[in-house]
Amino acid sequence: MRNALKLLPALAVAALPFGPLKAQDAVTPETVVATVNGEDITLGHMMILYANLPQQYKQIPVAQLFDGILEQLIQQEALRQSFDGTPAPSVVLSLENEERALMAASEVGEMLQGVATEEAIQQAYESRYADGTGEQEYNASHILVETEAEAQAIIEVLEEGEDFAEVAKTSSTGPSGPSGGSLGWFTAGQMVPEFEEAVMALEEGAVSEPVQTQFGWHVVKLNESRIAEAPALEEVRGEIVSELEAQAIEDHVNAITGEAEIDRPDISGVDPAILQQIDLLD
Structure with missing residues (x-):
């Protein structure tokens, strides 16, 4: 599957006139920056698009990218609304995978709240370095x-x-x-x-x-x-937090999948090389 619309080339984007949002009492991710046939595009949509830009685009001052990003979202929304056919299987599968990945990440994020507390970090530190x-x-x-x-x-x-x-x-x-x-x-x-x-x-x-x-x-x-002497807590804090979170994720995933009803058909006859045959989706 190929992207039907790509971000304007860097030089073209840089040439676009930049107009900041009008002064408002509060600018938030929910702030509407454009409306296309009644469908709102928000500042949050722009933030997500910018966050996922290739690294080379992020070398350009964000002020020069602002209008180009908004224009891309407007164009994409207009094209989306004009499409009245059946999405290609690759599009449907991509959306399903993306939703699955994002929701899984959200679940992990929620689960990690409260895992690496100061108390947990201190306990892990003392347990590891009690004797140096x-x-x-x-x-x-x-x-x-x-x-x-x-x-x-x-x-x-x-x-x-x-x-x-x-x-x-x-x-x-x-x-x-x-x-x-x-x-x-x-x-x-x-x-x-x-x-x-x-x-x-x-x-x-x-x-x-x-x-x-x-x-x-x-x-x-x-x-x-x-x-060897034990390092100071602050020297290993990041390492301890990563280990606490990694263990919590592993335990949570094992518990969730252990409780899930999972059926695995026999796919021993499937040639792994089929994963490379993306043209079959079209």
């Missing part, structure tokens, strides 16, 4: 060499009492060598798997056996571990 973020952080150092034999020799030197940072400065081929092999704080998923597994298996202050990764052979020391 719950995410373990690790502070480790390593010495990177080319062979397992070199790594084993370094371990023997460390066992004799040599300082890890000093050995790293003189022996490590990695970029952290000059800083004593320190990697700072990191969490799960930030290091290659083999290295991460070795770190997580260590006690604080302990040194690993040789660990091979794609970068070479490592001698790893776990300096310290901790639970």
Whole structure:
């Protein structure tokens, strides 16, 4: 289905004379801006049309679009009234889909009222971050060499009492060598798997056996571990609200569809490619 009437091109719209609404005691979405054979067009109709314009049109100052939008609605209403045939199936189906989607969105909007209250947000925040973020952080150092034999020799030197940072400065081929092999704080998923597994298996202050990764052979020391501190509520408010609303929507949809009488005929023989054959609707 193709749109029978499109918004005037941007340059043409920009050339239209702009006349603001006459001063009124109160301008609302119900304010009538035109009447076509007794059918009112309101400011609300214009608002909806503007809200659904392609993004490139919204780069144009709204004052230059105002008259063009109103003219389009007038033309569409005149054409609608003059149509006395039978709407194409694609038109009827589009209207049904649009109504279904808008009414479903309205139901969700109503349902979400009162979901993300301050109390609910605070409870979710406290539940999630009662013990910090719950995410373990690790502070480790390593010495990177080319062979397992070199790594084993370094371990023997460390066992004799040599300082890890000093050995790293003189022996490590990695970029952290000059800083004593320190990697700072990191969490799960930030290091290659083999290295991460070795770190997580260590006690604080302990040194690993040789660990091979794609970068070479490592001698790893776990300096310290901790639970990350909880972020401030305002830092995660948006995330918490989204999660509360998403869960509420899922629960509501499941409840509504669970109570509905839904019949599903066997359509296993339907070729999914039929969805691309839009010409069948005409």
